[in-house]
Structure formats: structure tokens, C-alpha cells
Amino acid sequence: MNVSTSTLYHKPGKFENSRFEKIHNVIFESSNAGSIAVANEIATLIKEKQKNNKTFVLGLATGSSPIKVYDELIRLHEEESLSFKNVVTFNLDEYYQMDPDNYQSYYYFMHEYLFNHIDILPENVNIPKGNLTIEESAVFCNEYEEKIKNLGGIDFQLLGIGRTGHIGFNEPGSHFNSSTRMVTLDYITRADAASSFLGIDNVPKKAITMGISTIFDAKRIVLLAWGQNKSEIVKETIEGEITSKKPATYLQQHNATTIILDTEASSQLTRINTPWLVDNCEWNEDLTNKAIFWLCQKTSKTILELADKDYHEHGMGSLIENDESAYELNIRVFNKLQRTITGWPGGKPNSDSEKRPERSTPEKKRVIIFSPHPDDDVISMGGTFDRLVSQGHEVHIAYQTSGNIAVSNDEALKFAEMGLEINPESDYYQKIIEFIQSGNKNVPDIQELRKLKGLIRQKESLGATRYFNVPDENIHFLNLPFYETGAIKKNALSNADIEIMIDCIDKVRPHQIYAAGDLADPHGTHKVCLDALFAALEKMKVLSYMKDCWVWLYRGAWHEWDIHDIEMAVPMSPDQVLRKRTAIFYHQSQKDGVMFQGDDSREFWVRAEDRNKTTANRFRDLGLTKYAAMEAFKRYFF
Template sequence: MKNNYTQRDITYKTAGQFEETRFEKIHNEIFDNSVEASKIVAWEIAELIRTKQKEKKNCVLGLATGSSPIKVYEELVRMHKEENLSFSNVITFNLDEYYPMSRDNKQSYHFFMHQHLFNHIDIHPDNINIPNGTIPFDEINQYCIDYEMKIKNAGGLDFQLLGIGRTGHVGFNEPGSHINSGTRIITLDHITRVDASSDFNGLENVPKRAITMGVSTIMRSKRIVLLAWGQNKAEIIKRTIQGEISSDIPATFLQNHPNATFVLDKSAASLLTRFETPWLVGECIWTKELRSKAIVWLCETTGKPVLKLTDRDYNNNGMSDLLAQEGSAYDLNIKMFNQLQHTITGWPGGKPNHDDSHRPERANPAKKRVIIFSPHPDDDVISMGGTFNRLIKQGHEVHVVYQTSGNIAVTDAEALKFAEVCNDFVGEDNSKINFQNVIDFLNNKNENQIDSLDVRKLKGLIRRRESYAAVRYFGLNNENVHFLDLPFYETGYVKKNPPTEVDVNLVSEIISKIKPHQIFAAGDLADPHGTHEVCLNVIFAALKQLKSKPYMKDCWLWLYRGAWHEWDIHEIDMAVPLSPDEVLAKRHSILFHQSQKDKVMFQGNDLREFWVRAEDRNKNTAKLYNQLGLAEYEAIEAFKKFEY
């Protein structure tokens, strides 16, 4: 089946053709999601390969690794298998490789490229060039010179695919890299190593150096496409596209490339001025959501609460057309204040026998059946522990559903401790898990070795029992706790399998069994490892299956965010205030997840423990509400209603 993409879909304007705003200095294309965008980029690469074939020329591609290009490679493989796209004339040069790093190491970029692309296409092995992470150190300089000459002798790079790191690196050209830099060995920035630490099971295992193509090597490419997906990349994308050229952010050098395009999803582009504050760029269509966003921004900019904003404040900050449309600052302010006020409720399941016309949740039925979906076995209490507790105390039938086992987030040391205790207590003959085998395995585990089935079982049980303890603290009965152990997660690796109908059906079955009036689910798509996004998409697919069922007409979906990110104030549809005692109760429930305390396996770039992140985030939300002129609360948990 051929794609329906047209030349218009992939014709990116060159820098000279791009009508730059006063903010943006690099041409960029924004897509709804990374899958759609990746297919378009793959199509452009395929067209280039075919054009070169007609001209009987080689096509020289510069390739990147990391999560960003994976869908591009998947589409190229599909086109090879289904559309006879041949790579017989393709020569590739990869951007970088960790040093030292053996080719057969599962974290090597040599392994990555063969896993995702080269093993599945007809490229000649001699045409594959990836920096060698095993070159003796005293031979690296000459090796790098030879790598540069090989690119030059191939005719230069026709197309360079790039990702971008949070430091602004392209390849491994870290901050401080010069525009004239060539292929070389480089010391990795601490942030880059932190971001890679989950793949290496800890920062201490991440190599400190890498071999990388230089900035000048990349800049000589005839065509450059940089990919960026997700909220985590939004800040560096804004600084790269809108900031000044600086070696502090090497990606900004691309502003001077005559044929470079940034391909972004909406989340990665979200902080660009035309999306973040479009009223500063030009006239806007003032939807309710945009109006709310603008007024909250205006309060933050002026340092005023909503009810103190003046006509001059609106006029001086690019919002005169909104003011003209609404009539006066007074009218705008009152509408916004009431809107914010109506999001606040101490009754997340609805307040029985009360007027609900200005409340976020329905009064009826007074006692609701509630499902709280938790991607990992601690997201429920981290993200909405206070609301969870409140729902139980207010008499609702609450069920918590843990979608994955979370076993890979348990350290080997933690698992070994439990195995030794269990072995001392029950002995191997009376246990479903052979704990001595677990102990032997963990004591002799090799680098990058996948956990044995017994080890994974044990790590899953550790998280399961922590979850029981955490919700039991709120008074939830064990029979209302459900573990799905969705199969997509159970790989033993950080990298997961794509979800299947089996995953969707498991979620669908639990919804059908409980027939909820409320579903709470993790909408935290900034999770750096993607499990939250997969779990949410599985829920969406299940809801689509069940939408025609009569009981689903009474079911509302509320999205919470977790340890990584919070809803912006203008996005919040329900704000649940927490008292100091409720904040403390939430902390205690989180601390039952002892395996996730102190040394967290997948902490991302935030070094605070999860309970600290949760408290700080909830207290900050309360502070923002107060600064807008609302009542002062100790903390607030926030939710967004989603129409499915």
C-alpha cells in the first residue's frame, strides 16, 4: 500500500524562502504527532534515494540515533519491504558513538542502527559507516581525520538526519563546540549523561566520552532535517529557533544553514512564541481556551491578580483586540475569575444534594464507581494521592488499576535484599520463586544482561506489595486493587514492545466489569520513557471499543499529571485543594513505595525524590491560584476533563 503523500507535503522552504517572524530564525514544520511527521520525513528520504538511483548516483545519508528517528527508520523498513525501496545505492555515515563502546553492546549505536534499520534492508555492509568505539585512544585523532575524508570522498552528505539533546547538542557536539569543529572525541555534558542514565541502569554506567561528527561536518550537508518530539524538548527548541547563535547551544548554528528544517510535534513546538503567546505575534481568534491562557499570562507578566488588571494592561501587552471584543477589562476579569473559582472543589466525586451547575463534577449519582488507572505502581499516589484519599473518605466505590508491573524500576540491590530475606524466611523448597537462583543471578549479572524471569517476577512483586500497602493506608480494600501487568511492558528492557489488542482488551475488560462513573488516568505525556503515553493510548483504544455501551454515557474521563509535569492553570478543569494533614497523608502513602525512594532508577533530569516533587508541584499550583486572586490553600491537585 503506497503512501498518499504529495510533493507539497514534503517540500520544505529553504532558509531564503522562509518568511521569518521576528521571533523564529529556522524554518520548522509542526505535526499533530511524531508518527505522522516521521512518515513524511521517511518519504522525503525515500524520494531522494530514488532520484539518485535514476541518476545512477550514490545517495549519502547522515543518520542519527536515539528515540527521535526510530519511527523514520520503521517507515523506511516498511517501504523497503512493501514498496520495493532499495538501499543498494545508499552510503550511510552515523553521527556518533559512545567511547569506549563495543559494537555488540546493546547500548552501542552500532547495535541500535542494525536493530532498527540495517538488519532489515538491502544496504551493502561496506556502505555502513559508524564511528568505532573500540579504537585505541592514541589512534583516535587519525581515525577521526579518516572518517572526515571518507565522507568527503563519498561526495559529502546529501541528507543529514538529526535529533537534539536538552543541552542543545546535535550529534554529541556539546555546549562549547565550535562551528569549525570536525569529527573528534568529546567529553559528554553531565545533563546528556543523566538523560542517558536510564538506558544504562544508572549514571555511573554511562560512558563519559564519545566520538562525534563535528559541527562543520554537519553544516556541510546539502540538506538537514532535525527531529524533536515531546514536552521535554520544548524549551531547547524555543532557545534554538528563537535565540541568538551561540556555541552554548550548538544547534543554533543551524540558523545559518541554507536548507535546514526542524520537524516537530505540537508538544515540542509548544513554547515557540506563536504557540505560547500568539497575541504577541499577530491577531488571534480568541477561543475560550486562548483567552484564559492569555489572561493568566497577563497576570504573571504584570504581577497582578485577575481582578486588578486594567484596560492599559491589556492594551500594552498585545491584547487590545481581545479587550475590544469583550468591551472592558472589568468584564474580562470577572469572567476569568468566575471560571477559575468554578474549578475549585473539595468534592472530586461531586457534592451530593447540591447545585452542580458551577461545579466541575456532577452531584449525581451521589456514590460513584471510580477507576484510577496508574501506569506504574506509584503514579496513583504521587499524582493524585490527596484526591484518591478524599474519594474514599467521601464514600465512593474506588478501584485502582495498575497497568504495568513496574519491575524494571527496581534496582538489583533492592531485589537482592528482598531475595535474601525471603530465602532466609521460607527457603527455596516452599516458594514459587527459587530465591537462591535469584541471588546467584544478581550476584553474577553481566552488564546489559536482561533479568531472568524469576528476577522480574520478584521485582514485580516488590512493587505490587508496596502498592497494596500504600492504598491500604487510605483505607482501600485489597479486592479493589487490580494489577493488569500489560504485556507490552514485560520485555525486561527499558525499550518496550508496541501495545497490541491484548493490552487494549485487558483494559476494556476491567472497565466493563466495574462500569465506572469516573475514570482518572495519567495524562502526563512528558514521562521521558513513554510508558505513560502508551498506557493512555491503550485506555483511549479501550474507551473507543466501549463507547456504545449504555453505562459509558455516564462515565467522565479526568486526566491527571504526575512527577514530570503539571497542567497549566488555564488547562485545569478541576482543582482539588488539600489541607496540611492531607498533604502529609499523601506523603506517607508515597513513602510506602520504598523501592522508589533514595536511589530512583528512572528519575529523569529531576534529582528530587518523587514525594518531594509531588508536594512542591501541588503547593506551587495552590500558590499560582492564590496569586491570581483566589483563596490560599496548602496544596492543590489538578485535573483536566477529556472528551473521548
């Protein structure tokens, strides 16, 4: 069930559709809404303690999941006079070895995102120390435990969850009785943190973490999980067996735990993903399509091979109990899916538009492809990009960010040294070389280095777009301000970002917009760029020319749309697959040593080809024509 921010979700107990679920959970439409609800609960508990002149002991987490909770707590402090003077905090963890003044430390993180903006007393802030000797750390861990116990335990513990199922840094294998201690980090945990450290090689291998038993002693636990990347571990945590291999499953035994989810993180839960297995469904077209595609996979049959028996044996009998037979239903769903396939992503001239995903008129369309990073366009929709250009449409590419942080120092050093060789008197290149060779990883890149890295990615992009025969004047480097901080932490989306987007759209006045709808991007830029587009469209939708603009969302290197979500599928021949690969190869700085690839070691061109081939195979398995590869899109209505 989707719940508004005003709902009192925080009393675990019996909950709907609990046949599969073992932990109380609440799904919100967005991480913003869920975060506000959690912050309000914390604020309420703080105030209750204040009325009785008591201390409120708050356990805190780091990482991206709680940031919006902290933003709302700061707002409550600044605008509604919420005081934190009676609050004592204990953070879950810290990297080892890590000095507190290192901008990658959790000490720095907590002060940056919360403590510097509220009135908490400095002596009431407790964060594990990551800069002690091993012997000193053992003593510190025992003292940390004693301090929590002496305050009567943690009143409210905020948690995130890693894809290994870790809570805090309690990695797979952690014992239920574990206390605060030093641990070795799992490879996946380190891979997920690689973006913050500019590469996995820079991520510490050890950490200090509060133990499972310490967390479990908290009177109230709220775990946050946002995004599609967390959906699989969320399902295992809520529906799976309790196991040390997935430490978050221990929370099934805690009687005051709630897991707060957004729609993407909840997508694999049985009641969301396959609700017909839980209870009777109210069937709509989207759910019907999803269920039939699932049934095909379950039975290894094509759509047109499904029989009444298949529907009844898999909890879907109600679909064919009305006027429509299995045969008629199969034909209808098959025809709809078939009509999503088109070799004319800009619309086929002189065709029946009702049977195609795009309009036939105007025959030549103005198109903007928004690319969050300087290679998302060719990685995610290179084949479609090529088709649009070759079919005569006026194609513009708008690169929303410079992508400079994804260029390694080693790559930038090559260009700086070439520049200095050509111009030995250049202070510019000399300054860059000296900064890189200093080896200081604890400070953001200097402005000169950021500019060089941005230029590297810009020129790579022009190589790819020229290969596809797009005029240089149709390439737009927007350099949205939110991104240009020189550090992993980005600014919030601002009116300046949105106005740049509006200006770009207004200059082109497009009939089609393509944008990245892939929210699994591990460093969050895709989501901010998509939010910028949505905000721009909201402001522009009253304009007459925008009524003729259709928006198509593509996904990136990490995930593809589910079959039932796909509204346009563009097939590619083997030759087109090779052309797409060549375009990706122009992005040489991202080819051999990808800095932000998560736990997938494949290069982006390999991921893209595998993903496109898998999509084509899924269509084939449903009984449609076999293609070498396919790119998929979902329409967004504004």
C-alpha cells in the same frame, strides 16, 4: 501552523510568523505524522538518486526521536519495495568505551531498529567505533571524515536534539569548526540516558561524535523534536541567539534545515505560546484565558486588578475593543477559574453541577484510577485519591505495568537473600543472587529477577492502597504485555494490551476514569499507557454505560497542567499533604535511589509536594483563595 503528512514541508525559505523565528520549522499533530513525512522525504531522495545510478549518503541519528522514522522506512521497504542498496549511511555518534555487540551500543540500536530489516549492504553502514584505544580513535575519526568527503558529503542528515542543545554528542561549548572526535558528555545528557543504562552511574562519560562542521556540510538537514521536555530548547534553538552554549543554534546559518515538531515540542514558541505578541489573534475562550493568566504574571496583578491599560500595553487590546470591558472580562474569567476548584472530585451531592467541574449524580460513583507505574497514582493524585475514598466512592486502582525495571539490583538482592535465608533450598532465589552478583550489565534481567522486582512493586502498591482503605479486590495489576520485555526497549502497543484495558473497564463500568496525561515521562511508558486507554475508549464509546463515564487526566512527577488547561483543581489541607506523603513512602524501592528521575535529583514525594504547592500558589497569585496544595486535572472527551 499544523501541517498534514502530505504537505511538502521540505523547502526551507520564508515561513509564516518569522518575526521571532530563525529556522524553518513545521508542526505536526503527532510525532507519528511528522515521522512519516520525514521518512517519505528520505524515500523520495533515495529514489531520485537511484534513477541516476548514484549513491545516496544518509546521516542517521539514534535515540528515541528517529525510531518512528525508521519504522516507516522499514514499512516502505517491506510493503512498497523501497530499496536501500544505493544508500551509504553514517551515524552521528557512539558511546566510548562500548563494544558493538553490547545491547546499549548505538551499533546494536541501529541494527535492531533499521539495518536488520532493510536491504542495505553491510559494507555501506558506517558507525563510529567505541571500542578502540584513544590513539586508535583519533586515527579512526580522521578516516571517518575522509570517507564522508570522498563520497561527496552527506546528502541528508537526520538529527535529534538534547535538552542541552546538543546535536550528535556536540555538547555545549562545541566549536562551529569541530570535526569527528572524542568528547566528554554533559551531565544532563547522561541523566537523560540513565533509563537506558539502568541508572546514571552506568552511563559512559565519553563518546565519539561527528562534528558540527561535518553536520553543517550536509546538503539537507532535518532535526526532530518530540514532547514537552524538548519545548524549551526548541524555542532557544529557533528564536535564540547563535551560541556555542546551545550548539543546535548553529543551524540558524544552514540554508536547508527544517525542524520537525509535534504540538508539545512547539508549545513554547512565541507564535504558539503567546501569539498575541506576533500578530492579531482570533480569540477563543481557551486563548483568552491563557492570555489573561499570562498578563497577570507579566504585571504581577490578580485577574480582578487588570485594567484597560494593561491589555493595550501587552498586545491584547483587541480583547476589550468589542462589547466587553476589561472589568466584565476579568469577572467572567475569574468566575470560570474559581469554579474549577472543588473539594469533591467525585461531585458534590445535592449541588448545582453547572457551577462545579463534576456531576452531583450519581452520588456514589465507580472510579478507576489508571496508574502507568505502581506509584503514579499516589505521586500524581494521592490527595484526590484519598478524597474519593473518604467520600464513599467505589475506587479501583489499575496498575498498567509492573514497573519492574525501576527496581535496582541492590534492592532486589536484599529480598532474594531474605528469601534464601527463609528457604535455603530455593533454587529460585539462588539463581537470582548468582545473576546479580555476576555483575553482567549487558544482558536483560532473567525472568526470575523480573518477577521478583515486579512483586516488590506490587506489594508496595498494596501497602499504599491499604493505607487509603481501598479493598484488595479493587486493586488490579494489569501487567500490559508491551512492557514485559525484560529490557528498556518495549514492544509496540498491541491488541492484547488494549483488550486487557477493555476488560478492566468493562468489569468496573466506571462513572469516572483518571489516567496519566503526562507525556514528559523520560522512559515513554506513560504515553504508551495513555495510548492504550484512548484505543480502548475508542472501541467502547458505543456502549451505553460509557456515555456516563467522564475521563480526567492528571500529570505526574515532571510537569503540571498550565493554568488555562486546568478544568478541575482539588485543594489539599496540610494534613492531606502529609497523608499523600505517607502513601508515597510505601514505595520504598523508589524512595532513596530513583533510577529514572531525569536531571531532577529530588525524591518523588518532594517533587510532588513542590508541584502541588506551586499550583496552589499560582491560583493564589491570580486572586483566588490560598490553599496549602492543589492537584490538577484536565478532562478528555472521547
